Amino acid sequence: xxxxxxxxxxxxxxxxxxxxxxxxxxxxxxxxxxxxxxxxxxxxxxxxxxxxxxxxxxxxxxxxxxxxxxxxxxxxxxxxxxxxxxxxxxxxxxxxxxxxxxxxxxxxxxxxxxxxxxxxxxxxxxxxxxxxxxxxxxxxxxxxxxxxxxxxxxxxxxxxxxxxxxxxxxxxxxxxx
Amino acid sequence: xxxxxxxxxxxxxxxxxxxxxxxxxxxxxxxxxxxxxxxxxxxxxxxxxxxxxxxxxxxxxxxxxxxxxxxxxxxxxxxxxxxxxxxxxxxxxxxxxxxxxxxxxxxxxxxxxxxxxxxxxxxxxxxxxxxxxxxxxxxxxxxxxxxxxxxxxxxxxxxxxxxxxxxxxxxxxxxx
Numbered sequence: 155x156x157x158x159x160x161x162x163x164x165x166x167x168x169x170x171x172x173x174x175x176x177x178x179x180x181x182x183x184x185x186x187x188x189x190x191x192x193x194x195x196x197x198x199x200x201x202x203x204x205x206x207x208x209x210x211x212x213x214x215x216x217x218x219x220x221x222x223x224x225x226x227x228x229x230x231x232x233x234x235x236x237x238x239x240x241x242x243x244x245x246x247x248x249x250x251x252x253x254x255x256x257x258x259x260x261x262x263x264x265x266x267x268x269x270x271x272x273x274x275x276x277x278x279x280x281x282x283x284x285x286x287x288x289x290x291x292x293x294x295x296x297x298x299x300x301x302x303x304x305x306x307x308x309x310x311x312x313x314x315x316x317x318x319x320x321x322x323x324x325x326x327x328x329x330x331x
Numbered sequence: 332x333x334x335x336x337x338x339x340x341x342x343x344x345x346x347x348x349x350x351x352x353x354x355x356x357x358x359x360x361x362x363x364x365x366x367x368x369x370x371x372x373x374x375x376x377x378x379x380x381x382x383x384x385x386x387x388x389x390x391x392x393x394x395x396x397x398x399x400x401x402x403x404x405x406x407x408x409x410x411x412x413x414x415x416x417x418x419x420x421x422x423x424x425x426x427x428x429x430x431x432x433x434x435x436x437x438x439x440x441x442x443x444x445x446x447x448x449x450x451x452x453x454x455x456x457x458x459x460x461x462x463x464x465x466x467x468x469x470x471x472x473x474x475x476x477x478x479x480x481x482x483x484x485x486x487x488x489x490x491x492x493x494x495x496x497x498x499x500x501x502x503x504x505x506x507x
Contacts, residue, residue, distance in 0.1 A: 172393035
């Protein structure tokens with residue numbers, strides 16, 4: 155008869171390995187996003203740094219947090235809005251004034267944070283902290299695009315995401331962002 | 332496993348699949364005895380049944396994060412166990428065939444008493460398997476048999492091939 159205690163320990167270890175493997179798949183999305191950022195902006199090292207942070211957070215959340223996969227998916231999907239806005243700015247409006255670029259990134263970040271947060275509210279997923287991690291991932295995704303314009307713009311996007319997330323959480327359930 | 336137990340294990344599997352580690356003990360306690368019993372029934376008298384059940388259980392836990400939560404968790408888990416059982420049977424079958432071929436070639440090149448014993452055993456097993464074939468099949472498989480006049484060489488080959496297939500099926504069913 156096999157030792158059930160040992161088997162239980164081995165099964166638990168195997169479960170964690172399986173979750174880590176599943177969590178690492180997010181690299182298939184994050185790495186191309188970082189490469190896109192590096193190609194479209196003239197700041198490959200900044201893109202790499204933010205991309206590494208985004209990858210680390212995404213893998214960690216998907217691995218350790220219950221429903222982490224949904225949080226990360228929501229964060230990446232909604233964070234793509236400010237990221238895409240910033241990349242379009244970099245390509246077509248490089249001569250825009252810094253204030254205008256900052257405004258666009260903050261506004262897109264606000265929308266992104268609101269959407270990410272609403273996607274993970276307790277009414278839809280039964281979660282209490284999911285909105286926080288979704289917003290964190292959305293913020294880092296937004297920063298990856300906006301960092302090409304400048305670190306201040308990226309910080310603005312992150313602030314926009316945070317504000318949007320907080321506003322969305324405070325809104326009554328029936329309301330929409 | 333009765334219906335309420337099955338529902339409990341399924342719900343715990345769904346929670347574990349999305350990362351709720353508190354469901355681990357329920358899944359482990361619900362699945363392990365059932366898997367062990369299933370594998371023992373599938374491989375009666377096999378000393379490797381426990382090892383195989385453990386292997387199946389570890390695979391289930393490794394892949395549970397990919398489990399589609401819309402499906403029946405218990406059926407999914409037993410599907411993995413069944414696949415493991417079938418794989419082990421195929422490996423065994425293949426190993427027996429290779430061993431038999433090796434024994435036959437050893438006999439051809441000068442046999443030890445052990446080889447002779449194996450040869451006698453194999454001959455007896457082959458004779459028994461041949462005994463289960465029809466007379467027509469045995470006649471086709473006879474080394475001296477040639478194609479009778481009305482049959483073409485291709486039709487004769489086909490007939491022999493079918494007889495070999497039937498013999499192989501009997502041989503495998505004896506091993507299983």
